[in-house]
Amino acid sequence: MAQKTTDEITFDQDHSDQNHDGIDRRGFLKCMAWAGTGALCVIQGGVLKSYSLSNPFAMKRHARGELSFIQISDSHMGFNKPANPDVVATLKAAVDKINALPVVPEFMLHTGDISHLSKSEEFDNVDQILKSARPQKVFFVPGEHDVLNDDGKQYRERYAKNIKGDGWYSFDMKGVHFIGLVNVMNLKPGGLGTLGSEQMEWLEKDVKHLSKSTPVVVFAHIPLWAVYPEWGWGTADSAQALAYLKRFGSVTVLNGHIHQTMQKVEGNVTFHTATSTAFPQPKPGAAPSPGPMKVPAEQLRALLGVTDVNYVRGHHPLAVTDSTLE
């Protein structure tokens, strides 16, 4: 089926274009895909760009950058309901896409919901499948499905063994500072994702001594911006975390959880959410609940990789290169 190769992004006309580049940094932009296979992230000149792996350009062109890595998310191993009875096959398809890239990415980030029910065989299965990916190193953060019934004990034993707290950490790669945050623990009635005061203190210290020109990439499961609080798609104390990152010239926030791609640019911060490798979820408010969205079986694979871009506010369409490989 025909694939879109460019994305249309809309910006709110009411907001100012401070950089005179046609892009309103304070505006709200959003592009959506039902389900994809992963995202290729390339850091060029300290600015991160992400490309959908379903985009044919991502497969054909050489991604030139100082650092490239992959984000995959929400593999939900163990899920077997009508929305996708074979999540093994779709995760393997994602790995095939990654392996077909002309340049081997440096590493992979998995932004949570590795498993569906926190069962050890589900984690084993994902680990096994990811071993066949050419990038050998994988960094994880937990989703709420990975910490069921044991407050995340098994998750930490597997993926965060020598790490303090609930499994938050940071690392540096080619001059880029990466921060993995945990926002799926100790959720409060009626609330959203939570980082908590202990993690917040750690974060403040973690970035304190970095120079402001250091590119920062933050990754966590639940979006760190209010995508749709009515469905719990946001993190209650994310504003405080982002305040610690305000002084940096380039901050990129990568999340999963909502099983569709969205982007937002606010000041120096670019937010991206990744698609799931397992099943699509409805657009915010487009269904009675955010449960798995069932599409006809023959359409599931076809929908993987279709990028659909929506206007959020305003009427001013703008093509940007953030989401396609130009």
Next chain:
Amino acid sequence: MKKNSWVYSIAACLLLIVVVLTESRGALAGSPEANPPGIAITIDNFSFTPPAVTVKAGTQITWTNRDDIPHTVVSSDNAFKSKALDTDDKFSFTPTKPGTYNYFCSLHPKMTARVVVE
């Protein structure tokens, strides 16, 4: 013969009374099988239905998850807490103390509901 059957009837009634009394004591102590007409709450579309119920102490409450996504049933004061319930999994709790029990799904905390025990 007739006299004997009267005796048997009275004995049977007494036995029944004893059984009923024992069962109500069991209910006070929180025995789950003591009160047959329990109440059912379903989880559909990320919602508890009905969202608020009022029950007598000793009534068994059973939650059934009918979503394609796991949910939990956790009271705010930790009076009850289920494991993750996959599709069609059930969780039961029999409150013994009167009061208001607010509960939620710890995976999707926007899902909140209430049990009032009289």
